[in-house]
Amino acid sequence: MGLWRKIRGVGPVAEPPPPRPDGDRPAVAAELGGSVQLRHVDAGSCNGCEVELGSAFGPVYDAERYGARLVASPRHADALLVTGPVTRNMQEPLRRTYDAVPAPKLVVAVGDCARNCGVFAGAYGVAGAVRDVVPVDLEVAGCPPRPEAIVEALRTVTGR
Numbered sequence: 001m002g003l004w005r006k007i008r009g010v011g012p013v014a015e016p017p018p019p020r021p022d023g024d025r026p027a028v029a030a031e032l033g034g035s036v037q038l039r040h041v042d043a044g045s046c047n048g049c050e051v052e053l054g055s056a057f058g059p060v061y062d063a064e065r066y067g068a069r070l071v072a073s074p075r076h077a078d079a080l081l082v083t084g085p086v087t088r089n090m091q092e093p094l095r096r097t098y099d100a101v102p103a104p105k106l107v108v109a110v111g112d113c114a115r116n117c118g119v120f121a122g123a124y125g126v127a128g129a130v131r132d133v134v135p136v137d138l139e140v141a142g143c144p145p146r147p148e149a150i151v152e153a154l155r156t157v158t159g160r
């Protein structure tokens with residue numbers, strides 16, 4: 001009981017958030033209000049980007065406190081978070097997932113592979129970068145990108 005009283009007395013303790021990023025906000029982001037629901041699509045990643053995405057939504061970087069939330073269905077999403085180069089097998093699923101997201105919508109390409117195929121450029125199974133298959137509104141550089149960079153990009157979308 002002593003510990004419980006102490007926890008209640010102290011309340012939640014968190015690091016102060018970093019300053020709001022001053023990057024250009026995609027035009028469509030203004031229509032989404034202050035939050036964005038994201039469907040993640042792994043289009044052929046090595047999973048390095050997924051590890052960092054996991055961190056970005058974990059308790060340390062906590063992207064949800066800025067209004068970004070992962071959802072299970074593209075029909076519930078405002079945006080796609082796409083990782084990896086787009087493999088031949090994932091071209092059509094990515095296109096269909098994009099079509100399933102209701103407008104207004106946007107696409108965030110996460111990692112160098114999503115931006116320009118990265119280390120997989122020219123590989124026989126790679127169809128192209130994400131922008132070769134669906135329109136891209138925002139890119140996050142890095143192989144893999146740091147969780148801070150992912151959260152910064154998502155804050156650019158939510159404006160928080």
Ligand code: SF4
Nearest residue numbers: 046048111113143144
């Ligand atoms: S950008 Fe790097 S970490 Fe991400 S999928 Fe490509 S090789 Fe893997």
